[in-house]
Amino acid sequence: MASTNDLKNGMVLKLDNDQLWSVVEFQHVKPGKGPAFVRTKLKHVLNGKVVDKTFNAGTKVETANVDKRGMQYSYKDGESFVFMDMDTYDQLFISKEVVGDAAKYLLEGFEALVAVYEGAPLYVELPASVELVVEETEPGLQGDRSTGGTKPAKLETGAEIAVPLFITTGEKIKVDTRDGSYLGRVNK
Numbered sequence: 001m002a003s004t005n006d007l008k009n010g011m012v013l014k015l016d017n018d019q020l021w022s023v024v025e026f027q028h029v030k031p032g033k034g035p036a037f038v039r040t041k042l043k044h045v046l047n048g049k050v051v052d053k054t055f056n057a058g059t060k061v062e063t064a065n066v067d068k069r070g071m072q073y074s075y076k077d078g079e080s081f082v083f084m085d086m087d088t089y090d091q092l093f094i095s096k097e098v099v100g101d102a103a104k105y106l107l108e109g110f111e112a113l114v115a116v117y118e119g120a121p122l123y124v125e126l127p128a129s130v131e132l133v134v135e136e137t138e139p140g141l142q143g144d145r146s147t148g149g150t151k152p153a154k155l156e157t158g159a160e161i162a163v164p165l166f167i168t169t170g171e172k173i174k175v176d177t178r179d180g181s182y183l184g185r186v187n188k
Contacts, residue, residue, distance in 0.1 A: 002063045004038040004055040012045060012117075014062040015053075020045040020117065028057065045115070045122050064117060068125075071114045073106045081106065083114055083124075094121045102126050104159035105177050126177040131186045132156050134171050137163065150182075 002011075007026045015021050021042040030036045036057035043050045045066075055061065071083040071092065080093040081103065092114065096103060102112065102124045113125040137153035150162040161175060163182045174183040 001060050004057060004059045004061060007038060007040065007061075012064040012066045013042070014064045015042075020064050020066070020122070021051075024050065045117075066122065067116045068113050069116065070111055073108060073110045073112060075108060081124075083112070086111070092116075092121060094124065098122070099124050101180075102177065104180065105130050105132070105155075105157055105175065107132070107157055128178065129174050129176050129183055131172055131174055132159075134163065134167060134169055134173060137167060137169055139168065 005028070007023055009023055009025060011023045013021045013023065022045055024041040024043050026038055026040045028036065028038055038055045038057055038059075040053050040055065041050060042053055069085060069087075071085055074082045074084050074091065076082070077093065079096055081096065081099050083092045083094060084090070085092065094114070098121050099106070100123070105126055106112075107130075110126070110130065112127075115122040115125070132155045134153045135156050138151050149165060151165055151167075152160055153163040153167060154160050155175070159175075159180065161180050161182060163173065167173065167182075167185070172186040174186055175181070176183050
């Protein structure tokens with residue numbers, strides 16, 4: 001248990017029938033009249049829904065002990081993705097539902113942050129960007145410039161994203177893992 005005065009960004013709370021909510025932002029408010037309160041923005045850990053919730057200052061809230069560990073992606077085993085704990089070398093099998101969109105950018109050996117609560121994986125968080133090789137794309141034409149349009153490109157992980165016309169097959173590019181957008185070329 002913790003007081004609403006102790007809230008911090010990233011803290012995970014157990015509210016509303018044991019649902020897990022992560023604190024995105026909080027603000028202590030002391031109005032001229034009436035008692036102080038804490039205004040928060042909470043994100044549901046499993047489905048990503050964001051809500052605003054207000055607590056009276058000093059109210060006790062239940063905290064959840066979520067363990068966030070750096071793990072390395074090893075391989076895909078049927079419907080599960082296998083991650084290895086870098087400290088203990090234990091393997092953790094995570095379902096494709098939990099991995100979600102991160103699966104589009106996973107390569108063997110990639111490191112990710114895995115959140116585990118009471119032995120069950122909650123979500124997989126990749127770095128903000130990853131470097132991947134363009135496996136297949138239409139050849140560029142003479143006169144293609146960076147200010148032109150885009151074309152589809154298939155990456156080494158199988159994901160398809162839109163890239164500028166001048167990108168060719170075999171080039172290494174940087175991709176934003178949050179929205180799948182092209183960020184730029186990677187110098188070799």
